[in-house]
Amino acid sequence: MELCDLSALELRNLLRRKEVSAVEVLDAHLRRIDAVDGRPGTLDSAPLTDEDRRKVHALITRTDARARAQAEAVDRRLAAGEDPGPLAGIPVTVKDIFCVKGTPSTAASRILASFTAPYTATPVERMEAAGAVMIGKVNLDEFTYGSSNESSAFQPAPRNPWNPERVPGGSSGGSAASVAAGEAPLSLGTDTAGSIRQPAAFCGVVGMKPTYGRVSRYGLIAFASSLDCPGPLARSSADAALMLQAIAGPDPRDATSAAVPVPDYLAELEKGVKGMRIGLSPDYFQLTFPDPQTGEIRQQALPEEMRAAVLHAAEVLAGMGAEIIEDVPMPATRYGIPAYFVISRVEAASNLHRYDGVKYGYRTRRKPADLRDLYRKTRAEGFGPQPKLRILMGMYVSAAQYSEQYYNRALKVRAMIRNDFDRAFDPSGKYRLNALLTPTTPTTAFEMDAVYGDSVLMQYADQLTVPANHAGVPGISLPGGIAADGLPVGIQLLGPDFSEAELLRIGRAFEVGTAGEAWRQVKPLVLRER
Template sequence: MELCDLTARELSGLLRQRKVSAVEILESCLERIGQVDGRPGSLDAGPLTPEDEQKVHAFITLTDDRALQQAREVDRKLAAGEDPGPLAGIPFTVKDIFCVRGTRTTAASRILANYIAPYTATPVERLEASGGLMLGKVNLDEFTYGSSSESSAFQPSPRNPWNPSRVPGGSSGGSTASVAAGEAVLSLGTDTAGSIRQPAAFCGVVGLKPTYGRVSRYGLIAFASSLDCPGPIARDVTGAAMMLQAMAGPDPRDATTADLPPEDYLSQLEAGVRGLRIGLSPDYFRITFPTPDGGFEQQPLPVEIEASVRKAADLLRALGAEIIEDVPMPNTRYGIPAYFVISRVEAASNLHRYDGVKYGYRTPEPVADLRSMYRKTRGQGFGVQPKLRILMGMYVSAAQYSEQYYQRALRVRTLIRRDFETVFDPQGPYRLNALLTPTTPTAAFAMSAVYGDSVLMQYADQLTVPANHAGIPGLSIPAGLDAEGLPLGIQLLGPDFSEATLLRIARAYEQATEAEVWRTQKPAVLS
């Protein structure tokens, strides 16, 4: 097995035993990138070639020189007997929605294609301070607007390493694809409606959306500020815990971070699940669509997806957990409609800063006045998805429609939060420590199969978005392969700041399934 295919904990152990060097670990990842990634995303990519269709295309910008300097510094500290940090020598990628000083930071949009960030986002800063090696900036849906990573202005867009004809999910598709393909050991993503957990499920890796405020948003280019959550993507549960340990905690530069120190997530990983109460909800075993007449239509999830959750529940029961059936989550069905409204209002507000005046793209065409310059800059610089969100956000927040749409959506968000408070209440009828659900309603769909249908694309997030409305943590872990050999994911949801418990449950499941055949399967790009 190559070094780039090992977990963060395995590599950390080898490094500290001086069996490998940080430079050797980095070289292994760079070699893998050269083998499987193909050309990086660019604005003028031209038509796809047959070779393009077999590559991963995770990267927009490779920062190999920066990573090499960091690796040499880790090796120097080890040689001098100094502590190089808990993530020393571990290569990671960064979703190109985070600012990193001195690097191009594009948000996968033409309007920021020439933007060089003057400062570094807190999560990236903390990962590097912990000894991590930043390999580069990876691709995503433009401004994180999507669930497949296909809306990036930088093409070719990322592909799923398990089957390059399938999407990696989104918007953190480049992040999850880079980890699944062994190009990186860890990756930093963001989750606004499931944008870490959904692609993690599609690519067969671990993805964690922390509690809102657990990880600083300073330096994150905002989509919907009340929903966005930076979080870790890793090859296994321990890697996610190591990464969260490094990033979590208060930040004086972000007033929305919780004034709570991070827990020792690693110390509780092996505690097992005995005595924990884990719930199953029928509302997470179906997708509910609104109909034109104001009603709802329900469709059950595919049998193999529900079966993966129930098999996990049986395993956890055998390990000592108490499984609580038929937990009602009645407002889950409203998660996507409420998200459509709230996220568009916040996106429209955040996109107003891109005007061609202060930074980023400015139209090269002659203009008569400032208004004309704004119009042309935004018309040429934004892709379809940002334009749709601006139009919808302005519409539903207008004075004559605000009560009908925006205020109602905010009340629905409160109802979704209340559902979780009820089932997690230690004095309530259910007293759950966690809720176990599917992560996604399907495995990874084909490239171009859903792209362009904003409604259908959004419903890929129906099972993940309630956690964003409620602000609670959510963790997706691999749970097998479907009949076509594509990864399936299961999700654990818990009360505020219960990341340690979710990681503990996930680790118990990981250990219980470590001998299963599906864990020996490798993505197609590695065959």
């Protein structure tokens, strides 16, 4: 067991007891990165080698010097007997969609490759104020637009530590991979349709999308502003709770952050699930896919292994005293992706307007004929295929003559999805759920190149996670087992607004209830024989 395989809470205790120093903790993680991460993602990178295919490639930018300075500061404070903060000395990685002062903040796009942020995002600022040691910025899909990380302009893209021929998921794939591979116990990701939970499920880690407004978006390079949520990725519910504690809470710089008090997540953690009402919905046990030829929407059953993992979790939780409520109707679930296609693209196209080659980031090197031409060339060269697709679709569905039939209709669907959750969680309603238990993803991690290129199919990877974004409610993905292909299976818990403490509590109970199960002992492939 190396230091970098310990949990954040264990590291915290060792540091506080002065059994290890923050610099030793940092060095252990940097050694792990050296061992498993391979070359960092870069623009115009050389073709993949066999060596590359065995590595994780979670990182775009290593911030070793910054991390060392932070770790030394923590050690000084510990030596002086001062309280160094709740995350003191704990290494974290940060999805490269957050601005961090003095570091390249690229959004995994050529258009921002040269942009160095002059300010720090609120959640990062809060982690650093709590003593966390930021060891690097991790890769993602370009501007978070994807579910596999393959769309990053910085290649090699991250690969799944459980099987490097598989994708880590996305868009917080670098975050999930870095945590799964022991490069850091915690990572800050973002979730717009499932971008924390889906890669967490694919990489066998815990990922939480908090309630919209629970964590400030200030400094998060926007994708779909009404859906984006920063949140933690960790290897346990307790570590996720520790990190959420540090980043949650109102922020005067984000008007959409919620003025709701932050509970003590760790204090709530061990309270168990006795008497909690946990629901299962048939609408989360069937999948929806558009027929590639006709575009018609077809329903198909969830793969048996995924279904079994959820039912197993329900049994474990029932065995610990939870009440399982079956057949909770969530009929609008199937419309989540179509509505998301519209809403997220409209917001994304608008959010991408600012990348025009005038102020910062990439500007075409060819001589523009005029202003329009400067925009055209800059954006044609600077954006990869995903931003371009999203701009095209966003422009189309928000045009004056179409917005009623697309955008306004999508907003109505969004309200219907919210209604499903309101009905399920209504404390005086028929179901009175504390949480809904579902699979996180339709499948385990798919092979690299298997889906990339089919943007519609890729989007449907988020169909079980996107409803929570529409509704604004919190969700958490937990490792729920290992499938026959050797890859982790994620289970998801969704709860009412600001029920993060309850979701983490259920997660913790599930971890306790399954601690003795054989799959818990299996390590990611890149960490075996170590």
